[in-house]
Amino acid sequence: xxxxxxxTSVLAxxxxxxxxxxxxxxxxxxxxxxTKKAATKSDEPVTLQFWxxxxxxxxxxxxxxxxxxxxxxxxxxxxxxxxxxxxxAKSKYDAAIAAEDTPDIGSVQTTWLPEFSIREAxxxxxxxxxxxxxxxxxxxxxxxxxxKITQDGKLYGIPYAQNLDALWIRTDWFEQAxxxxxxxxxxxxxxxxxxxxxxxxxxGFTIRGGAGASFTIQRAMFAYSGxxxxxxxxxxxxxxxxxxxxxxxxxxxxxxxxxxxxxxxxYKEMIAGFDTGVVAMVHHNPGSYGEHNKALPAGSYKxxxxxxxxxGQYVAEGGNAVNLAIFKSTEHADEAWKFVEFVNSEEAxxxxxxxxxxxxxxxxVLDDEWVQDAQHIxxxxxxxxxxxxxxxxxxxxxxxxRAILDGVVDPGVxxxxxxxxxxxxxxxxxAKAIEDSKAKYDQTFKK
Numbered sequence: 001x002x003x004x005x006x007x008t009s010v011l012a013x014x015x016x017x018x019x020x021x022x023x024x025x026x027x028x029x030x031x032x033x034x035t036k037k038a039a040t041k042s043d044e045p046v047t048l049q050f051w052x053x054x055x056x057x058x059x060x061x062x063x064x065x066x067x068x069x070x071x072x073x074x075x076x077x078x079x080x081x082x083x084x085x086x087x088x089a090k091s092k093y094d095a096a097i098a099a100e101d102t103p104d105i106g107s108v109q110t111t112w113l114p115e116f117s118i119r120e121a122x123x124x125x126x127x128x129x130x131x132x133x134x135x136x137x138x139x140x141x142x143x144x145x146x147x148k149i150t151q152d153g154k155l156y157g158i159p160y161a162q163n164l165d166a167l168w169i170r171t172d173w174f175e176q177a178x179x180x181x182x183x184x185x186x187x188x189x190x191x192x193x194x195x196x197x198x199x200x201x202x203x204g205f206t207i208r209g210g211a212g213a214s215f216t217i218q219r220a221m222f223a224y225s226g227x228x229x230x231x232x233x234x235x236x237x238x239x240x241x242x243x244x245x246x247x248x249x250x251x252x253x254x255x256x257x258x259x260x261x262x263x264x265x266x267y268k269e270m271i272a273g274f275d276t277g278v279v280a281m282v283h284h285n286p287g288s289y290g291e292h293n294k295a296l297p298a299g300s301y302k303x304x305x306x307x308x309x310x311x312g313q314y315v316a317e318g319g320n321a322v323n324l325a326i327f328k329s330t331e332h333a334d335e336a337w338k339f340v341e342f343v344n345s346e347e348a349x350x351x352x353x354x355x356x357x358x359x360x361x362x363x364x365v366l367d368d369e370w371v372q373d374a375q376h377i378x379x380x381x382x383x384x385x386x387x388x389x390x391x392x393x394x395x396x397x398x399x400x401x402r403a404i405l406d407g408v409v410d411p412g413v414x415x416x417x418x419x420x421x422x423x424x425x426x427x428x429x430x431a432k433a434i435e436d437s438k439a440k441y442d443q444t445f446k447k
Contacts, residue, residue, distance in 0.1 A: 021307065046335045047078045048404035049103040051093070054064050054322075055083025055366035058290045062355040069351075071344045077335050083168050090402065097121045102327035104336045108157055110319045114149050115399045117156045123326040124154040128337045134158070134344045139361040145319040149396040151445065157323030159359035160343050163285045164380040165314055166307055167220040168292060171297045172300040173202070185307045195280040196257050206279040207251065207258050209417050211264035213444050214409035216283055219306070219317050221246055221367065222392045229394050236434045247423040254417045258327045263417045274301075285320075286376040289357025303376035305383050314383050318391040321361070359384075382384065395434065 052063050067079045082103065084092050089329050090112065096102045097119055108116065116122050129135050129143070142159040167188075169181060179195060189315055195204030208216040222229070224430045225242040236264040237243070254262055255345060259273065267284075275295035282288075283306070292301055310316055326336045342348055346364040353360040359380050371377050383389055395401055409430055417422035418445040 016032065028356055029041070033425060042075045043076055043077070045076050046332045047080055048105060048330075048336055048339060049082060049091075051081045051103045051106040052081065052083045052338070053089035053093075053109065054086045056085065062352055066343060066352055069348065070339055073342070074335075074338060077338065079339060079403040080432050087330045090406070102328060102329045103329040104327060104332060105326050105339055107121050107328060108145065108323050108325045109402075110149070110157070110159070110323060111396050111402045111405075111427060112324070113157050114151065115402065116325070117150045117152070117154070118399055121327055121329075123330070123333060124155040124156060125158060125326065125340070125406065126155045128156055128340075132337075132341055134341055137346070139343060139360045139363070139365055142319075142321050142361050144278060145321070145393075145396075148324065149319065151397065157325045157339055158344055159321035159323045159361045160349060161220045161287075161322050161353055161356070161401065162361055163320045163322070163358055164383055165216070165283065165285050165320070166303050166383075167306060167380065168274060168282050168284060168288065168301060168303055170277075170296075171302050172272075173280050173296075176270070179344050181304050182307055184310075185246075188307045189253075191281065192253055192257050192440075203273075203279045204274045205253065205258050205281045205283075206265065206269050206270050207254055207417070208265055208267075209254070209261040209263040209414055210269065211410065212266055213413040214405035217247065217250070217409070217413055218394070218405075220250065220283065220316070223306045223315040224309065226311060226313055226315050226390060227392070228300070229392055234438075236438075237267070237432050238434060239328075239424070239431040239433060243427055244424050249426060251413075251416050251423065251442060263277075263414055278363050286357045286380050289374075290355065293357075298424055303379045305379060312388075315393055316383060316389060318393045319396055322358075395438060398434070398437045400437050401434075404430070404437060408433045 050063075050067070052059065059067060060081070063081055063083075067081055068190070070079060071077065072333065091101075093106065093108070093112065097116065102121060113122070138158065139162065140261065142162060143155060146157050146159065147153050147155050169184075174181065177197075179191055180187070182191045192204035195202065218293070221243045224246045225237070225240060227237040227240055228378065229238075230236055259265075259278065261269065270282055271284065271291050273286050275291055286303060289303075293421045305314055306316075324340045326333060330336050343352070345363060346362055347361045349362040349367045350368050350370075352358075352375075353365065354368075355377060357374075360366060360371070361375060365371060366381075398404075412421065412426040414427060416426045418421055
């Protein structure tokens with residue numbers, strides 16, 4: 001699997017070089033093709049295929065309701081929903097792009113946009129967005145990140161939800177134990193120890209060691225250090241001594257003060273541990289609100305920010321959003337844009353984000369009553385609106401950035417947890433992968 005993903009990244013760079021050599025000729029060819037596609041009559045029945053990259057019992061019904069509402073307003077357009085489990089979504093998109101068998105529209109993560117655009121799989125949305133009323137509503141910082149990370153500076157994805165890494169805590173257990181919510185990282189580690197309750201088989205925290213572990217450890221590391229991703233000389237801070245210090249302590253709690261099963265825990269297992277009364281804290285984001293709301297009594301849990309740095313500063317990852325993109329292969333670009341536009345309308349964004357617990361990007365939704373009453377959303381906004389909050393910027397623009405997280409960092413986390421690799425060796429390997437990729441990128445694009 002690692003070999004396949006790394007091969008894909010090399011291909012992306014090769015294709016990127018080819019794209020540059022093709023220059024404007026390639027754009028003209030694409031424009032001609034798009035013009036032909038736009039010839040569909042407005043009342044002609046059209047079927048669009050939409051891929052959801054995070055399908056499951058919690059989100060699939062929400063998308064089905066959004067699609068139902070869209071089809072009622074656009075009776076000539078049918079949207080065929082294809083739900084893909086999060087763990088296999090990237091590989092399915094990779095295979096579809098390679099086979100030139102992509103859907104009309106896809107929900108895509110921000111980290112995928114640079115690679116997919118370099119592989120010429122996506123349709124630039126700048127002209128559609130500029131003419132649409134949603135351009136006045138969607139968070140400009142979110143669309144700005146999406147343009148900044150692509151090689152040509154174009155907009156390939158419209159962010160319909162934002163996120164923020166945080167901690168979910170069992171407030172009822174904290175009250176029973178007389179333990180205060182952690183505000184600093186020192187307090188966080190102390191709380192893990194205090195909330196361990198062997199008699200009731202309860203742990204203070206759960207570490208994500210399975211799929212997606214890379215995102216969690218990266219965001220925790222930078223929230224701890226407050227460093228930028230690269231230093232002033234362009235060298236990554238991934239293996240900075242402060243990160244080594246953090247990773248050593250963080251993983252030292254595994255199988256002592258956190259469950260043994262953590263080493264393979266992905267999203268579902270980690271959230272299940274919290275919702276079934278095994279752990280007192282879990283590092284995730286507002287997006288798991290739906291699961292907590294179904295499993296736990298109201299008032300027994302809440303979202304709190306990740307602890308602050310030594311200087312008292314919140315640190316969050318810029319570009320932590322999910323987007324709708326239109327694939328270049330579509331024969332119905334105008335109808336696909338209608339769906340993108342509807343999903344990002346006040347009506348659809350309000351419904352989708354309320355059900356999933358994520359943060360709306362449409363400014364009109366922010367005044368909705370549910371937003372004002374949602375503790376987890378208000379907490380996220382408090383962090384984002386704090387003037388001292390720092391956003392660090394990972395190099396999403398590296399075509400193999402995501403492949404490094406999946407192929408180097410995820411297995412590296414498990415190697416450290418199992419004692420097969422030191423924290424320093426792990427971070428050195430991660431840093432080398434990033435720097436090798438950046439050097440290749442800089443050379444290819446003559447940065």
